[in-house]
Amino acid sequence: MIHISPSILAADTAYLAAAVRAAEAGGADSLHVDVMDGHYVANYAFSPKTLADLRQVTRLPLHAHLEVSNPDDVLSLFAAAEMIIVQEDTTPDLAATIAAVRRLGCQVGVGVNRSRSVEALASVLPQVELLLVMAVEPGFGGQPFDASVLDKVRWLHAQRRAHRLNFAIGVDGGVNLTTIGECVAAGADFFAIGSAAFAGDVAASVQALRNAATASMAFRR
Ligand code: DX5
Ligand code: ZN
Numbered sequence: 373m374i375h376i377s378p379s380i381l382a383a384d385t386a387y388l389a390a391a392v393r394a395a396e397a398g399g400a401d402s403l404h405v406d407v408m409d410g411h412y413v414a415n416y417a418f419s420p421k422t423l424a425d426l427r428q429v430t431r432l433p434l435h436a437h438l439e440v441s442n443p444d445d446v447l448s449l450f451a452a453a454e455m456i457i458v459q460e461d462t463t464p465d466l467a468a469t470i471a472a473v474r475r476l477g478c479q480v481g482v483g484v485n486r487s488r489s490v491e492a493l494a495s496v497l498p499q500v501e502l503l504l505v506m507a508v509e510p511g512f513g514g515q516p517f518d519a520s521v522l523d524k525v526r527w528l529h530a531q532r533r534a535h536r537l538n539f540a541i542g543v544d545g546g547v548n549l550t551t552i553g554e555c556v557a558a559g560a561d562f563f564a565i566g567s568a569a570f571a572g573d574v575a576a577s578v579q580a581l582r583n584a585a586t587a588s589m590a591f592r593r
Contacts, residue, residue, distance in 0.1 A: 374562075376565065379565060384570070392426065402455070406439055412459070444468075447472055457482065481500060482500050484506060490524040504544050504562070505543050513567050515545060528541045541559055541562060547565045556588035557588055557591040
């Protein structure tokens, strides 16, 4: 199953409810809400209040992607999200952070930056719903896709199969109609998509991204 999670970082936030409704009409599976602290990344983005406000206008699951230093200090602020995604290099004890997210009643995602190894995360794979491979440096939308991260996707796909695990393999950053197919072929099935989703006719864009991903399933080995 393909999961499309439009990233509202790319939406027109002056008209956020309209953008979200359009994404929903296009068949989005969830909403990706980037949280940025001006420290882990050189940018600022959404807050717990955004999640609370979104909750009033959509039934879509909300995913809080914490691109912040010291996420352990603020996890509980995001308990209203269906999923909390932490960057694996922001916590001294990833297993403890995963357990803390779980105690909040949220699904768990782990994000891994381009410069970081995914093999080091083998032991946490059975404990998470999502492993999110970053294909850009976190902080900004609209950056070009780094195809070298597909090796991580292939490795995760092999691990998932070998150990009969159930986590989703996600890609965040630079995913568009041109790049989504190679991600799917490598084993990815979950996509956080900013600029390519909130462009033009948002509902049609989201639908087209899903169609492209689904069509590429035939090329997966
Ligand atoms: C980047 C964020 C992404 C971002 C992706 O730090 O994690 O979710 O919104 O944007 P695009 O799809 O435009 O690369
Ligand atoms: Zn993100």
